Amino acid sequence: MSETILILGGSFAGISAAHYALKHVIPQLPKKEGVTYNVTIVNPSKDLYWRIAAPRACVSKQLMPADKIFYPIEPAFTYASSTFKFVQGSATHVDSAGQTVSVTTVGGEQQSIPYSALVVATGFTTPSPLFTQTTNAAALESTYDVFQQSLKNAKTVVVGGGGPVGVETAGEVAEILNGKPGFMASAPKNPKAKVTLICGDKKLLPVLRESIAKTAQQFLQRLGCDVTYNTKVVSATKVGDQEGAKTRVELSNGETIEADIYIDATGTRPNTSFLPKEWLDNRNRLACNPQTLRVEHSSASRIYTVGDVGSYTRGGVIDIYSAVPVAMTNLKNDLIAHITGEAHKGDRHHTPDLKEQQICPIGTQKGVGAFAGYRVPSQMVWLIKGRDYLIANLAEGIMRGDQFKKEGKWTPIQQAGKAGLSSG
Ligand SMILES: Cc1cc2nc3c(=O)[nH]c(=O)nc-3n(C[C@H](O)[C@H](O)[C@H](O)COP(=O)(O)OP(=O)(O)OC[C@H]3O[C@@H](n4cnc5c(N)ncnc54)[C@H](O)[C@@H]3O)c2cc1C
Known part of the structure; x- marks a missing residue:
């Protein structure tokens, strides 16, 4: 058995x-x-x-x-x-x-x-199929093929959600459409597309402090992405079902955007x-x-x-x-x-790490973040995550279970209401 x-x-x-x-x-x-x-x-x-x-x-x-x-x-x-x-x-x-x-x-x-x-x-x-593998690799690759085809002619892109997925995606979309800006540029010279990030809050990236969120906005602007704050996406409706049909995006501030592409990055x-x-x-x-x-x-x-x-x-x-x-x-x-x-x-206990911690690339060159409560400069964000989204540092190790070579030290905690266990 x-x-x-x-x-x-x-x-x-x-x-x-x-x-x-x-x-x-x-x-x-x-x-x-x-x-x-x-x-x-x-x-x-x-x-x-x-x-x-x-x-x-x-x-x-x-x-x-x-x-x-x-x-x-x-x-x-x-x-x-x-x-x-x-x-x-x-x-x-x-x-x-x-x-x-x-x-x-x-x-x-x-x-x-x-x-x-x-x-x-x-x-x-x-909510967006771009961030989830629902069946297998081939199905997600074909979702990406269709999306990349639609990006080619996009002039108006709306991304809903001011968290890290929305910010990172808006940055990548804006850079692929508008190109990499010059070293000192604060915005692209001839942007091909208008990219708008809709943020429900008064600042981007809820886990990070305000000054870091402001830098994120500047990096997005450099790529030709504007941020609209304190606004929610109320509805996003395809206008017709033909290929290339636009999406009507209604916002809580009363505005409506006819977008070539709408990406929903509003939570999980x-x-x-x-x-x-x-x-x-x-x-x-x-x-x-x-x-x-x-x-x-x-x-x-x-x-x-x-x-x-x-x-x-x-x-x-x-x-x-x-x-x-x-x-x-x-x-x-x-x-x-x-x-x-x-x-x-006896039980082993989990203690959550609630320090300010998030690394968020914005396009292939810049990014913002904090680690263990300390602000991480843009070059470090690139080195840690922006160059390849952590693949070189983590992917093979996660597949091999490198993190768990050792059992790790712990002190048994007596279960509530149960006698006879050694306590911490
Ligand atoms: C775009 C994006 C960027 C991110 N970037 C970062 C980052 O930089 N750093 C970071 O720490 N986190 C990041 N995250 C969060 C990170 O992806 C999650 O923390 C991580 O995926 C959680 O892993 P998981 O195994 O719990 O769940 P998932 O990765 O969601 O995996 C769940 C698995 O369960 C399978 N499954 C679902 N239903 C069933 C079922 N009924 N039966 C069997 N299997 C099922 C799914 O197919 C999937 O394979 C990011 C998330 C997104 C979306």
Whole structure:
């Protein structure tokens, strides 16, 4: 019999959780006659999508080719070929009483996968198809082809959303259409297109301080992108269905823009529709204990969450690095206590890093950001992220699980209401 640690989602969080489970959970589970353990990932695509690079990948496959944004998942686990399984498909239902997940595979087959412990890492979907891989790499590449074709004749582009995705995308779109400005230029000489970024707030980039947000606006202006503040996109409607049809963008300030292209970068939608409604918080994220990352609803047993689908996080890859060891250690200790009937070894706790932290390229030359509360100069932003959207620094390492070579130090915290555990 093989017992399964089932991971739903094969992106930054799911792949990281799988590496941690293979390296530090399975080897420590009690050996039982006739019982083996495996780690199974379910994901709609066989490739991880480097969505961090989406703002550049969507505008140009020369600047950001497919082999830089898609990374095959299964080959990353050849070191554990007897204990790792990959199922290309989507979870459609969780039966927590029966401890099974229903999955529709890419071929349309229905499967029911039993689990001993479940990790939900299904992340989020974006309103624009430019920033989400919904099925596979080929489908997203063809979305990019169509978008890049439409960009060629675009004279008016509207981007909705003043967060990092909106700012980065507006910068890439403006630069590809209007070109790179001269060294000292504050705006392009002969802009080909009018690019407008609609920001619902009084400043861009909510995580960063006002002075950094102002610099972001100046860098956008240099590329020919204007920012409209304190304004929301009320509706965006295609005018006709012929190729090249314009989009009528209605704004909360009463203005209407007839745009050749409208890009919706206004937030994210958690992928939780397959989960019981009573497990979700008021933002439709999977509600968990923010310290243990365990789902604590009375009907959920040995269910954990990592990544942007979870209620515990403000999102981002760095937070995943710190969350994975916590969720997977708690999963391990819960499983050991369940299998052996021995006292629980205590919980590992997650502490969110809430420092001012965000790196935001604006076109291929400039950018703004802060790291650990310190402002990062534009040249450093370029070096860290702007030149290739973190691919050289992070992509191969994430696929190999480099961050989780070691289990990491932690002090067991006694579970509330349970005696006999060593406390911190
Ligand atoms: C344009 C853009 C730029 C970004 N830039 C940065 C950045 O510079 N730095 C940073 O830290 N963060 C950045 N982020 C945020 C970062 O992408 C997220 O933090 C990260 O993707 C979260 O990873 P995840 O694994 O939790 O979820 P996701 O990346 O959303 O992955 C979820 C996975 O689950 C799969 N899935 C969904 N539903 C199911 C289902 N029912 N069954 C099975 N699988 C399912 C999805 O197909 C996907 O593969 C950016 C986001 C965007 C959109």
